[in-house]
Amino acid sequence: MFYIVHALDNPGSAARRKIAYDSHIEHLNEAQRHAIRIVLAGPLLDNDEQTPVGSVFLLEAQDEVGVCKFISANSFMTEGVWSSLTINAFRRGRGLVI
16 A cells, blocks of 8 residues: 655754754665655755755555554654654555556
């Protein structure tokens, strides 16, 4: 099953984001060990198209519980970068199969 994860940053969390970034990337690189496949991932940007204001992921996993565990262990979550998080199951209707 595919899942969309939509996370918004806490206001003023740019410094925390920079500090937690390397750990965040290390965690994403370990996705397969958690039975997660990252299909797509990247920062959401402010209107200036430069400043990160959140993150979005398209993940493939067995179930939402696995996605929740994986995301909960991410340094952007544990270090308070993200203020809100939404996880939704997703079924591809159109577009490329990656």
